[in-house]
Amino acid sequence: MKIIAQSENIENLVDKDSIYVDKTEYIYNLTRQYDRVFFSRPRRFGKSLTLNTIGTLFEKGVDPYFKETWIYDKWDQDKYPVLHLSFLEYSATDLDAFKKSLCQPLRDFARLNGITDYADDVEPNNLIRNIFTVMQDKMQIALLIDEYDRQLTANINNPELYEKFRICLRDFYGAIKGKKQIKFLAVTGVTRLKDVSIFSVGSDIMDLSYNNAYSKLIGFTRDEIKHFYLDYLKLGVAYENNKTPESVTDIEIENLLDRMAEHYDSYCFDEFNQNKVFSTYSVNGFLKDIYEKKTVRFGDYWYDVGGLPSILMNYMESHNLDIEKLLTSEIAIPYNEFVNPTSLIDINENVLMCQTGYLTLKSELDPVDDVILGTANQEVKSALFRLLSLRVYQKNVSPYSTGKKYVLEQGTVEDIINLFNEVLAALSYDKYPVKDESVLRSLLQVYLIGKNHDVRVEQNNSKGRSDIIVNFPKRRVVLELKFTDKVNSEKAKLAEAEQQIIENGYGLEALGDRELLQIACVFNGDKNKRQITMYKTVS
Numbered sequence: 001m002k003i004i005a006q007s008e009n010i011e012n013l014v015d016k017d018s019i020y021v022d023k024t025e026y027i028y029n030l031t032r033q034y035d036r037v038f039f040s041r042p043r044r045f046g047k048s049l050t051l052n053t054i055g056t057l058f059e060k061g062v063d064p065y066f067k068e069t070w071i072y073d074k075w076d077q078d079k080y081p082v083l084h085l086s087f088l089e090y091s092a093t094d095l096d097a098f099k100k101s102l103c104q105p106l107r108d109f110a111r112l113n114g115i116t117d118y119a120d121d122v123e124p125n126n127l128i129r130n131i132f133t134v135m136q137d138k139m140q141i142a143l144l145i146d147e148y149d150r151q152l153t154a155n156i157n158n159p160e161l162y163e164k165f166r167i168c169l170r171d172f173y174g175a176i177k178g179k180k181q182i183k184f185l186a187v188t189g190v191t192r193l194k195d196v197s198i199f200s201v202g203s204d205i206m207d208l209s210y211n212n213a214y215s216k217l218i219g220f221t222r223d224e225i226k227h228f229y230l231d232y233l234k235l236g237v238a239y240e241n242n243k244t245p246e247s248v249t250d251i252e253i254e255n256l257l258d259r260m261a262e263h264y265d266s267y268c269f270d271e272f273n274q275n276k277v278f279s280t281y282s283v284n285g286f287l288k289d290i291y292e293k294k295t296v297r298f299g300d301y302w303y304d305v306g307g308l309p310s311i312l313m314n315y316m317e318s319h320n321l322d323i324e325k326l327l328t329s330e331i332a333i334p335y336n337e338f339v340n341p342t343s344l345i346d347i348n349e350n351v352l353m354c355q356t357g358y359l360t361l362k363s364e365l366d367p368v369d370d371v372i373l374g375t376a377n378q379e380v381k382s383a384l385f386r387l388l389s390l391r392v393y394q395k396n397v398s399p400y401s402t403g404k405k406y407v408l409e410q411g412t413v414e415d416i417i418n419l420f421n422e423v424l425a426a427l428s429y430d431k432y433p434v435k436d437e438s439v440l441r442s443l444l445q446v447y448l449i450g451k452n453h454d455v456r457v458e459q460n461n462s463k464g465r466s467d468i469i470v471n472f473p474k475r476r477v478v479l480e481l482k483f484t485d486k487v488n489s490e491k492a493k494l495a496e497a498e499q500q501i502i503e504n505g506y507g508l509e510a511l512g513d514r515e516l517l518q519i520a521c522v523f524n525g526d527k528n529k530r531q532i533t534m535y536k537t538v539s
Contacts, residue, residue: 004291157315335370424532
């Protein structure tokens with residue numbers, strides 16, 4: 001079996017006989033159709049490997065690294081020097097240090113390619129302009145810029161430094177705009193900021209972030225996973241079913257892919273909302289675990305590897321996220337706010353959540369209609385609510401009782417209520433006060449989903465909608481919540497909740513052989529209470 005890639009360098013992948021999911025047809029078309037491109041993707045999605053692959057093709061051609069790929073007998077470009085800049089390597093806290101660290105690879109590039117007699121400068125825009133000026137007439141280069149927005153995303157809460165970096169970047173892009181010395185230019189980042197501050201001076205750059213033709217350039221499709229990782233899929237099925245990989249059937253493989261899709265698929269970067277892709281990092285982590293740990297475990301790989309992206313950490317320092325809106329399956333955003341975000345300082349929070357991978361496109365991009373966003377899959381939904389939990393709750397409350405079993409899965413009703421009261425006591429009440437039943441429901445959902453519970457929010461049946469349903473293999477817990485801030489109304493509220501459960505049969509739909517635990521409960525929001533004060537088991 002080929003090993004699963006752990007490098008962002010195509011040469012390392014080939015040298016170590018790692019799996020490379022062949023994206024070279026997209027790269028071939030990209031370099032034929034465009035001279036200057038930009039595309040945004042969330043972190044850990046494959047942007048750097050894509051740029052490295054492009055750079056290797058321009059600098060070294062197809063031999064020896066592309067022998068078994070689509071592009072091998074089709075690439076006929078001449079070789080070009082490649083200037084590859086990764087802004088992740090440069091300072092985001094000191095503008096002078098940033099300029100110094102950006103200028104050095106420009107000087108190194110000039111030296112390695114025999115470019116001399118240029119006027120040195122400490123300003124990156126002046127330096128690259130000076131280098132271009134003394135290059136031989138017919139000399140051209142490929143310029144690749146990775147994570148262009150690193151210095152901006154790090155300074156959401158520092159407007160003064162943000163503005164200094166913005167001007168520096170604007171000037172740098174202005175210096176390379178339209179230069180004949182650039183054969184091909186590719187820029188990547190997490191955010192798409194298309195206002196005067198960044199891309200107006202570099203308007204010859206084509207934004208392909210949601211271009212249908214390149215929506216599968218970064219990320220894995222289901223067919224690609226089945227083709228390139230077939231041995232790993234067979235191994236996973238074999239471990240689950242105690243059989244040999246050779247005896248695994250296609251139906252069993254498709255079943256495993258279905259479950260992988262629930263956790264890692266459905267990111268959409270397609271203007272027509274047609275093509276969906278899996279998270280590359282999550283797929284690699286999941287399949288690597290199968291091989292190394294001999295088990296099938298649907299972990300949260302994308303979130304776990306990097307924790308909270310700094311851009312969201314910084315944003316949440318000065319903004320409260322709209323939790324109730326994030327809990328909905330569809331969030332409508334005005335078309336212009338989505339397509340043309342101006343500045344990170346005042347970006348629509350849901351557009352930012354989409355650009356960082358916590359939400360994804362759920363509709364086509366139509367200039368006369370709203371853009372619909374939502375969570376892509378179970379992994380990112382869990383990650384989103386872990387993110388919110390860190391913001392909402394002042395301390396972590398363990399969801400477990402004993403033996404890594406959830407309290408809701410095996411505990412008594414009293415255990416469950418005690419858990420919820422401990423959770424509610426950990427709330428940051430100054431920022432997220434519980435004012436009504438809707439807020440109460442949302443905050444408990446944030447906790448449960450963030451702890452990887454299978455939560456169904458306001459589950460519909462033929463008679464009504466329950467507040468919260470939590471499913472386990474052998475138990476279903478139904479919660480009907482009521483809010484009050486008066487002691488003398490608690491009994492009436494409890495009776496109301498109980499009656500709704502009975503009349504509407506909450507939790508009975510598709511129950512199977514699960515135990516059904518229906519709980520009516522009342523939360524008293526008085527500042528001296530702030531807990532569930534009454535509860536009753538209905539069944």
